[in-house]
Amino acid sequence: MNRDHNEPLIVQEVAPRDGLQIEKQWVETEDKIALIDGLSTCGFTRIEAGSFVSPKAIPALRDGDAVFNGIRRGQGVTYVALVPNVKGAQRAIAASADELNLVMSASQTHNRANMRMSCESSLAGFGDVVQLVRNAPYPVSLNATVATAFGCPFEGRIDEERVVSIARTYREMGIAGITLADTTGMANPRQVARLVARVLELVPAADLTLHFHNTRGLGLANVLAAYDAGARRFDAALGGLGGCPFAPGASGNICTEDLVNMCEEMGIPTGVDLQKLIALSRTLPALVGHEVSGQVAKAGRNCDLHPAPEYVRTI
Amino acid sequence: MNRDHNEPLIVQEVAPRDGLQIEKQWVETEDKIALIDGLSTCGFTRIEAGSFVSPKAIPALRDGDAVFNGIRRGQGVTYVALVPNVKGAQRAIAASADELNLVMSASQTHNRANMRMSCESSLAGFGDVVQLVRNAPYPVSLNATVATAFGCPFEGRIDEERVVSIARTYREMGIAGITLADTTGMANPRQVARLVARVLELVPAADLTLHFHNTRGLGLANVLAAYDAGARRFDAALGGLGGCPFAPGASGNICTEDLVNMCEEMGIPTGVDLQKLIALSRTLPALVGHEVSGQVAKAGRNCDLHPAPEYVRTI
Numbered sequence: 013m014n015r016d017h018n019e020p021l022i023v024q025e026v027a028p029r030d031g032l033q034i035e036k037q038w039v040e041t042e043d044k045i046a047l048i049d050g051l052s053t054c055g056f057t058r059i060e061a062g063s064f065v066s067p068k069a070i071p072a073l074r075d076g077d078a079v080f081n082g083i084r085r086g087q088g089v090t091y092v093a094l095v096p097n098v099k100g101a102q103r104a105i106a107a108s109a110d111e112l113n114l115v116m117s118a119s120q121t122h123n124r125a126n127m128r129m130s131c132e133s134s135l136a137g138f139g140d141v142v143q144l145v146r147n148a149p150y151p152v153s154l155n156a157t158v159a160t161a162f163g164c165p166f167e168g169r170i171d172e173e174r175v176v177s178i179a180r181t182y183r184e185m186g187i188a189g190i191t192l193a194d195t196t197g198m199a200n201p202r203q204v205a206r207l208v209a210r211v212l213e214l215v216p217a218a219d220l221t222l223h224f225h226n227t228r229g230l231g232l233a234n235v236l237a238a239y240d241a242g243a244r245r246f247d248a249a250l251g252g253l254g255g256c257p258f259a260p261g262a263s264g265n266i267c268t269e270d271l272v273n274m275c276e277e278m279g280i281p282t283g284v285d286l287q288k289l290i291a292l293s294r295t296l297p298a299l300v301g302h303e304v305s306g307q308v309a310k311a312g313r314n315c316d317l318h319p320a321p322e323y324v325r326t327i
Numbered sequence: 328m329n330r331d332h333n334e335p336l337i338v339q340e341v342a343p344r345d346g347l348q349i350e351k352q353w354v355e356t357e358d359k360i361a362l363i364d365g366l367s368t369c370g371f372t373r374i375e376a377g378s379f380v381s382p383k384a385i386p387a388l389r390d391g392d393a394v395f396n397g398i399r400r401g402q403g404v405t406y407v408a409l410v411p412n413v414k415g416a417q418r419a420i421a422a423s424a425d426e427l428n429l430v431m432s433a434s435q436t437h438n439r440a441n442m443r444m445s446c447e448s449s450l451a452g453f454g455d456v457v458q459l460v461r462n463a464p465y466p467v468s469l470n471a472t473v474a475t476a477f478g479c480p481f482e483g484r485i486d487e488e489r490v491v492s493i494a495r496t497y498r499e500m501g502i503a504g505i506t507l508a509d510t511t512g513m514a515n516p517r518q519v520a521r522l523v524a525r526v527l528e529l530v531p532a533a534d535l536t537l538h539f540h541n542t543r544g545l546g547l548a549n550v551l552a553a554y555d556a557g558a559r560r561f562d563a564a565l566g567g568l569g570g571c572p573f574a575p576g577a578s579g580n581i582c583t584e585d586l587v588n589m590c591e592e593m594g595i596p597t598g599v600d601l602q603k604l605i606a607l608s609r610t611l612p613a614l615v616g617h618e619v620s621g622q623v624a625k626a627g628r629n630c631d632l633h634p635a636p637e638y639v640r641t642i
Contacts, residue, residue, distance in 0.1 A: 311577040
């Protein structure tokens with residue numbers, strides 16, 4: 013629990029992408045831009061701002077180009093775009109995304125269900141994107157995600173060796189950034205500690221991101237286990253937006269303000285302004301048309317004290 | 328993370344008391360009894376089944392006597408009653424409660440607000456209850472809770488020394504069981520690890536209970552920190568029932584099925600039947616008239632796999 017305990021924890025905000033992608037209520041392009049611009053003032057150094065996927069597959073994010081072209085780029089902020097293939101990568105580069113994030117599932121079944129192709133086809137496509145990025149007109153970073161790295165809703169347990177081997181393959185292909193994603197919230201803290209330790213033998217902490225969902229309530233416990241094992245970069249979504257089609261009503265991504273609150277209470281610096289974040293999170297229910305799962309925006313920070321009841325003075 | 332990592336974790340189910348006490352919809356006595364009887368078949372060894380407080384203070388639990396007299400006592404299950412004073416203790420003993428749980432806040436302001444008396448008056452009352460229990464017609468166990476042990480919504484930070492000193496006082500008075508309660512969800516894992524280590528110098532692990540709320544999303548992370556620090560007994564409420572008047576909409580107690588699921592995934596035995604628990608939790612929304620905050624009853628267990636979509640076969 014005490015290893016490197018004051019090293020900063022880097023939060024990558026993913027609400028504009030992984031949060032909004034499953035929302036049924038259409039969020040206007042200008043509202044997406046306002047949300048991202050709001051996030052850019054909170055102190056994040058990384059924001060996943062949208063995706064360049066087929067509008068048929070994810071209609072909620074069909075305006076990725078307009079969003080990337082409309083946002084005000086904060087200084088020192090890396091704006092990431094999720095791309096499924098070369099076509100998406102071309103669009104993302106045309107929209108000046110700073111970093112591209114590719115996704116393949118460790119589970120063959122999940123990759124076929126989610127990306128509609130085998131893992132082998134996914135990897136071949138990644139090779140084409142690596143080539144494209146090498147010839148890009150400006151420096152573009154690359155990240156690739158191992159989805160279902162901690163469990164698959166179709167296959168169940170995922171072999172740790174397979175995840176490690178995919179991470180190795182990504183690196184050998186020239187992809188620097190690696191994300192281990194608990195796509196449907198099946199990870200537990202001990203498993204996380206083990207897998208993170210393994211992957212950190214291949215990938216420097218500065219290049220490794222952990223992406224947890226809170227589907228079974230373990231999101232923040234998993235963050236701590238990963239942090240204690242040496243991981244330093246974590247995805248989180250404002251308000252805990254996002255979710256999983258297999259867990260209706262359950263929580264989505266870990267909630268950014270809950271994560272930042274935990275870090276502040278524990279003395280781990282994040283560089284993110286919690287008060288601004290809470291104010292921004294409180295605008296979400298109006299934006300998406302429903303309550304969101306984050307707790308701190310409802311409960312307030314520990315330091316937001318309450319007045320004692322009147323009668324206390326007379327006791 | 329690996330200390331004593333297969334020692335059992337004991338879950339004390341508190342939904343019938345700490346869960347139901349803030350519910351606005353009246354839960355019929357027979358439904359409370361059915362809930363407790365259902366819990367008694369899930370493998371718990373401890374259930375906080377009700378309280379004997381003034382019906383004006385907590386109308387939702389005004390039928391404590393009828394509940395205790397109506398339940399079927401499971402073999403090896405300790406049925407605990409919360410009591411605020413000697414009068415409550417007399418009622419609890421008349422109803423054959425196995426154990427009495429007393430409560431005082433570490434925060435003077437919170438104790439005055441919650442118990443309507445100073446900490447000194449609370450302790451004097453505890454002395455009277457200890458005497459009463461010594462003369463009880465059957466063996467009655469005693470537990471006392473230090474509420475707001477990790478923070479107070481009125482006073483903020485609570486001095487660790489004060490909490491340790493209250494635990495010492497309880498023990499010196501002849502109260503064996505000690506609960507450290509994070510009444511409004513202000514604890515963080517590092518603070519928990521520190522305080523648990525301190526209190527375990529005074530109180531054997533078999534007598535120490537940790538009571539966490541998930542108000543700011545840290546409930547299960549705090550359980551793990553306490554477990555790793557040597558604590559073995561934890562309160563939790565089915566469905567995550569309960570809450571706090573200062574955090575409308577935020578989570579209440581840590582959720583029993585989410586806790587048991589975490590333990591199962593990590594290989595920590597609890598003796599509780601997760602499947603039965605989930606089935607029971609799914610009856611709660613009808614009982615209390617609203618959705619509850621637990622996640623696993625919505626998402627299912629990791630091993631509850633989903634069929635892959637049809638089209639996967641053709642890829």
